[in-house]
Structures are given as structure tokens and as C-alpha cells.
Amino acid sequence: MAIQVLPPQLANQIAAGEVVERPASVIKELVENSLDAGATRVDIDIDKGGSKLIRIRDNGGGIPKGELALALARHATSKVQTLEDLEAILSFGFRGEALASISSVSRLTLTSRTAEQSEAWQAYAEGSEVAIKVMPAAHPVGTTIEVADLFFNTPARRRFLKSDKTEFTHIDEWLKRIALVRSDVHFSLSHNGKPVRQYRGAVTDAQYLQRLAQVAGRAFADSAIKVDCQHDGMRLSGYLQSPALCELVDCHYFYVNGRLIRDRLVNHAVRQAFGELGTFEQPAFVLSLTLDPHQVDVNVHPAKHEVRFHQARYVHDFILQVLQSALRQMQDLPLAVDAA
Ligand code: ADP
Numbered sequence: 501m502a503i504q505v506l507p508p509q510l511a512n513q514i515a516a517g518e519v520v521e522r523p524a525s526v527i528k529e530l531v532e533n534s535l536d537a538g539a540t541r542v543d544i545d546i547d548k549g550g551s552k553l554i555r556i557r558d559n560g561g562g563i564p565k566g567e568l569a570l571a572l573a574r575h576a577t578s579k580v581q582t583l584e585d586l587e588a589i590l591s592f593g594f595r596g597e598a599l600a601s602i603s604s605v606s607r608l609t610l611t612s613r614t615a616e617q618s619e620a621w622q623a624y625a626e627g628s629e630v631a632i633k634v635m636p637a638a639h640p641v642g643t644t645i646e647v648a649d650l651f652f653n654t655p656a657r658r659r660f661l662k663s664d665k666t667e668f669t670h671i672d673e674w675l676k677r678i679a680l681v682r683s684d685v686h687f688s689l690s691h692n693g694k695p696v697r698q699y700r701g702a703v704t705d706a707q708y709l710q711r712l713a714q715v716a717g718r719a720f721a722d723s724a725i726k727v728d729c730q731h732d733g734m735r736l737s738g739y740l741q742s743p744a745l746c747e748l749v750d751c752h753y754f755y756v757n758g759r760l761i762r763d764r765l766v767n768h769a770v771r772q773a774f775g776e777l778g779t780f781e782q783p784a785f786v787l788s789l790t791l792d793p794h795q796v797d798v799n800v801h802p803a804k805h806e807v808r809f810h811q812a813r814y815v816h817d818f819i820l821q822v823l824q825s826a827l828r829q830m831q832d833l834p835l836a837v838d839a840a
């Protein structure tokens with residue numbers, strides 16, 4: 501075959517393979533957009549585990565009428581303009597690919613209104629084949645995105661979807677992760693018309709512990725050790741499983757600048773800190789690290805689960821020390837220097 505440039509729809513569908521694996525990944529992308537738009541409330545409705553319908557409604561800043569079609573175009577983003585922006589990214593999005601990818605494998609309706617507009621507008625795209633039509637609609641300030649019939653035009657992908665229950669579980673799990681780090685935001689989730697989750701906006705410690713209990717159980721929330729330490733532009737805050745609570749709690753979340761990540765270095769620091777106690781195989785934790793975005797590269801993988809720290813050792817040691825001192829205070833263990 502001669503070399504040819506891929507038609508846009510096919511290029512988008514290929515890109516969709518990287519970010520849109522299942523309904524939960526669509527929800528992740530859409531809710532992150534809502535949070536980037538400053539929403540304080542995000543309502544998620546799904547039908548049949550999300551394979552039939554996903555509807556996300558937010559009260560964020562909205563998309564101006566003139567940018568609706570552009571929002572669905574590939575490599576179109578309002579979040580970065582220059583390489584410098586990318587090197588200091590604090591928003592979830594920056595690739596400008598999610599809406600283009602999702603709309604290439606679904607029937608997508610985007611309805612939005614900004615505070616400056618007196619009415620809302622709606623754009624519809626079906627497998628990005630039809631020209632995007634923009635029509636007037638009724639909607640308060642904010643955005644609603646409906647994704648119907650995910651993978652309707654990519655049958656091989658659709659076959660990979662699991663049962664509604666399994667897809668729901670993935671969505672529910674993802675929502676827990678975001679709910680723990682964005683406690684300021686009210687989230688709700690309905691499945692087949694029935695409300696199933698409600699996370700009320702939490703501002704105080706007590707309200708946060710309420711949310712923690714919803715996600716990780718009463719026993720963990722009631723006995724968790726609070727961590728909050730700042731040093732040299734870095735801050736580590738969150739909760740650790742109390743050594744007094746000897747049960748397995750399935751809650752291992754680490755966030756960097758609000759993004760849930762998996763990182764060997766971080767896991768190592770956590771294991772090392774708890775290792776001294778010898779009580780847990782897998783201590784539970786919800787920890788949030790904030791640092792200068794210049795110090796961390798988030799553009800490592802399309803799904804953004806991985807990051808690279810510029811000063812990896814330094815970050816590791818900071819985490820280790822904060823956790824060790826929190827655990828020692830709790831346990832009243834002798835300091836490592838004394839033992840030496
Ligand atoms: P990215 O998030 O990487 O910028 P997306 O394809 O996810 O790319 O979104 C494209 C653009 O559409 C965003 O940059 C943003 O300007 C706009 N957008 C998407 N969702 C929303 C939303 N819920 N509220 C406001 N603007 C949105």
C-alpha cells in the first residue's frame with residue numbers, strides 16, 4: 501500500500517483506542533473536563549453500565565457557542581497554548597483529544613451555556629461523520645454532555661465491554677478516587693434512573709471524614725491518622741491507616757497535584773514508612789502531594805496515570821519522612837537516629 505494520510509475519523513478512532521477503553525474512561529475524561537471548567541457540582545447519569553448512555557451535567561463555566569464545534573475537534577484545547585504552559589500544567593486536560601476521540605466512537609450531544617450568553621446551544625456529532633450541527637437549547641450556565649451508544653461504529657471494541665454490572669463497578673471505583681481528592685465538589689451518580697451515589701461537597705475535616713467513610717468504610721475513617729506537612733514548596737496531606745486498625749482496607753490512593761497516579765517511588769516510600777511497624781501487608785492511605793508543576797512531568801502517557809518527578813529522590817525522601825514522623829507520633833516509636 502502507498503503511504504496515505506489517515507482520514508480524520510479513522511485517526512480519531514485510533515486515538516480513541518488509547519483513552520477510551522470503556523464507559524469508565526469516558527466518564528473520567530468528561531468529569532475531568534467539568535472540573536477543569538470550575539464545576540462545583542457534577543451529576544452523572546448512566547444507562548446499562550454506560551454502554552447505552554452516559555450523561556454528565558456540570559455547573560462549570562460552559563463553552564461559548566462559537567467554540568462548540570471546535571471543542572469536538574482533535575488537538576483543540578483551551579488549556580495550553582505553548583510549551584511553557586505544558587511544563588506547568590495544573591489542569592487535568594491538555595491533549596485536546598478526549599471529545600474528538602469519544603465523539604468518533606459514539607453519538608455525542610454537547611449542550612452548553614456560558615454566563616455571558618442568554619441562551620444555551622447544542623452541538624451533535626455522530627461518529628464525527630455528519631457535519632456538526634449547532635442548535636439553540638435550554639440549559640443553565642454549565643455543560644451537559646451525552647454520550648449514547650458507545651462503540652456503535654466499532655463493533656470489535658463494543659464486544660470487549662463487560663456486563664453492565666462490571667462496567668458500573670469500574671465507574672463507581674473511578675468516582676471514589678476523584679471524590680476523595682475533590683471533596684469540594686458535589687458528585688452524584690444514577691444508574692438506570694436510580695440514584696446510587698451522592699457525595700456532598702465537603703469543606704471541613706469532619707465533612708471530609710464523612711466522605712472518607714463513604715468511600716473506605718467507617719472503621720478506617722474513624723481511626724485514620726491525619727497527615728499534613730509542608731516543606732520547600734511541597735505539601736503532603738491526607739490520611740493513613742491507624743496501626744490500631746488491623747483489618748485490610750481496600751484504599752490506596754496517591755494524588756499528585758490532584759491527579760491519581762501510580763508510581764513505584766511513591767509506593768516504595770509508603771511501604772518503607774509502614775515497614776518499620778511490621779503490622780500491615782498493605783496499609784490503607786489517601787495521600788495528596790502538591791508541588792510546583794514544573795517539578796513533575798504529567799505528559800508521560802495518554803491516560804496520565806504516570807508522572808515523572810524531576811527530583812525523584814527528594815520527593816521520595818520527603819514522603820518517607822512525613823509518613824515516618826506521623827506514624828512515630830502515633831506509636832511513640834524511638835526515632836531512627838536514636839536507634840543508630
Ligand atoms: P482537553 O481537556 O485536553 O483540553 P477535550 O477534548 O477534553 O480536551 O476538551 C476540549 C475543550 O473543550 C477543552 O479544552 C475545553 O475548552 C472544552 N470543554 C470540554 N468539556 C467542557 C466542560 N464540561 N465545560 C467547559 N468546557 C469544556
Ligand code: MG
Pocket residue numbers: 529532533592593594596598599
Ligand atoms: Mg479533557
